[in-house]
Amino acid sequence: MAEGAWLVVLVGGIVGFLLSLVMNHFLPLLFKGGLVPKGTFGWPLLGETFSFLKPHSSNSVGAFLQDHCSRYGKVFKSHLFFSPTVVSCDPELNYFILQNEGKLFQCSYPKPIHGILGKVSMLVAVGETHKKLRNVALSLVNITKSKPEFLDDIERIAIQILDSWENKPKVIFCEEARKFTFNVIVKQVLGLTPQDPETSKILEDFLTFMRGLISFPLYIPGTPYARAVQARSRISFTVKAIMEERRRNHDENSKKRSDFLEILLSVDTLSEDEKVSFVLDSLLGGYETTSLLMSTVVHFLSHSPTALQQLKQEHQKIRSMKQKDDPLDWEDYKKMDFTQNVINEALRYGNIVKFVHRKALKDVKFRGYLIPSGWKVLPVFTAVHLDPSLHANAPQFHPWRWESQDPTCKKFTPFGGGTRCCPGSDLAKVEVAFFLHHLVQNFRWKTEDDDQPMAYPYVEFQRGLVLNVERCSETTM
Numbered sequence: 142m143a144e145g146a147w148l149v150v151l152v153g154g155i156v157g158f159l160l161s162l163v164m165n166h167f168l169p170l171l172f173k174g175g176l177v178p179k180g181t182f183g184w185p186l187l188g189e190t191f192s193f194l195k196p197h198s199s200n201s202v203g204a205f206l207q208d209h210c211s212r213y214g215k216v217f218k219s220h221l222f223f224s225p226t227v228v229s230c231d232p233e234l235n236y237f238i239l240q241n242e243g244k245l246f247q248c249s250y251p252k253p254i255h256g257i258l259g260k261v262s263m264l265v266a267v268g269e270t271h272k273k274l275r276n277v278a279l280s281l282v283n284i285t286k287s288k289p290e291f292l293d294d295i296e297r298i299a300i301q302i303l304d305s306w307e308n309k310p311k312v313i314f315c316e317e318a319r320k321f322t323f324n325v326i327v328k329q330v331l332g333l334t335p336q337d338p339e340t341s342k343i344l345e346d347f348l349t350f351m352r353g354l355i356s357f358p359l360y361i362p363g364t365p366y367a368r369a370v371q372a373r374s375r376i377s378f379t380v381k382a383i384m385e386e387r388r389r390n391h392d393e394n395s396k397k398r399s400d401f402l403e404i405l406l407s408v409d410t411l412s413e414d415e416k417v418s419f420v421l422d423s424l425l426g427g428y429e430t431t432s433l434l435m436s437t438v439v440h441f442l443s444h445s446p447t448a449l450q451q452l453k454q455e456h457q458k459i460r461s462m463k464q465k466d467d468p469l470d471w472e473d474y475k476k477m478d479f480t481q482n483v484i485n486e487a488l489r490y491g492n493i494v495k496f497v498h499r500k501a502l503k504d505v506k507f508r509g510y511l512i513p514s515g516w517k518v519l520p521v522f523t524a525v526h527l528d529p530s531l532h533a534n535a536p537q538f539h540p541w542r543w544e545s546q547d548p549t550c551k552k553f554t555p556f557g558g559g560t561r562c563c564p565g566s567d568l569a570k571v572e573v574a575f576f577l578h579h580l581v582q583n584f585r586w587k588t589e590d591d592d593q594p595m596a597y598p599y600v601e602f603q604r605g606l607v608l609n610v611e612r613c614s615e616t617t618m
């Protein structure tokens with residue numbers, strides 16, 4: 142009798158799975174088919190996800206998008222991440238999607254990402270929770286930018302990193318960039334220096350956290366994903382301990398502190414968990430994306446000697462107007478016009494963020510297309526950034542295009558857009574600019590030819606961007 146009951150349960154489970162497969166994969170093929178963009182769903186369940194995620198050079202769109210755009214146009218349907226999907230490589234539709242966050246579309250990252258980042262992470266939160274967290278982030282960024290010690294910390298850490306290259310013929314630049322951005326962000330957010338014991342503890346757990354964030358989402362003890370979830374818990378515990386210590390010693394130390402955490406502790410609109418999650422989001426945003434931007438800039442400059450020479454001249458001119466050991470300030474930063482062009486071009490050409498995840502909240506009509514309610518929507522930034530009909534000489538690294546092109550236009554969205562545009566983008570640019578100021582004046586470098594930025598879809602250099610470095614003498618500067 143028991144065996145019969147188990148058999149019924151097993152058969153029922155299999156039938157249920159097959160029905161859900163049919164509902165999820167095949168039914169959408171028939172759904173208002175005349176209005177939904179053309180395309181194909183590929184294999185049952187998996188759809189075309191593996192083909193979509195196949196690695197390719199980050200300064201190309203990859204074979205999948207090239208093939209599908211040529212066959213179906215810049216807007217097409219597919220089946221990705223276990224969901225019927227509309228993929229957009231069109232700048233107007235991308236802009237429309239980003240500007241209608243919370244109205245017609247909503248952030249919708251795969252559930253395993255929530256498991257690592259946490260339910261109240263600003264990266265996955267929606268609605269009022271996201272609005273509340275974003276307002277705090279913008280406030281903190283504006284306060285930080287106004288503090289002179291913010292710039293002093295960036296420059297001091299940049300000089301420390303570059304001084305450590307003395308007598309080193311080679312460096313793995315991605316590692317050096319991550320050291321720099323991590324030391325900057327833990328100082329900004331938590332007020333910690335590399336010498337503080339908490340710093341190495343957070344870094345160790347954070348590296349585990351990052352490896353799991355890009356791993357297969359399988360929660361089995363020992364897997365990268367499971368270790369990442371555990372690492373997040375340990376980081377949260379460490380951050381809470383720092384917060385408690387701050388509260389206990391508030392009167393004694395409050396005048397000495399000027400980091401994110403000191404301001405965050407006084408914010409009454411956030412719960413304790415939201416404050417901890419906010420710290421983790423700040424570490425993530427200030428660490429990985431900024432270091433990747435630095436790496437792509439250095440890589441592309443090594444292949445563009447004309448741009449590198451003009452960049453060096455700009456920074457030499459800025460330095461010549463200051464005393465030898467005078468620190469950089471905001472007035473110096475405002476003079477770094479070509480530096481901004483180089484950074485913007487690296488963002489366009491290197492495509493650190495290939496696409497973002499959204500979901501249609503209702504049936505949406507756009508230019509005769511129908512995006513059905515509940516479908517996943519992927520605005521692909523890479524395709525727009527590398528579209529030759531939108532950017533002259535799109536397949537080339539050409540910083541001079543930004544002398545006449547508006548970096549706030551619809552065809553350039555490296556930090557997203559709308560209410561989910563990255564709040565720390567300006568801080569990232571300052572970090573890169575200050576690091577470049579000292580790098581180009583003090584070092585020459587060459588890259589290995591086979592070390593290219595690859596999109597997995599996250600960007601990574603296959604060998605970590607190995608640089609052959611040589612310090613410039615006074616006569617060769």
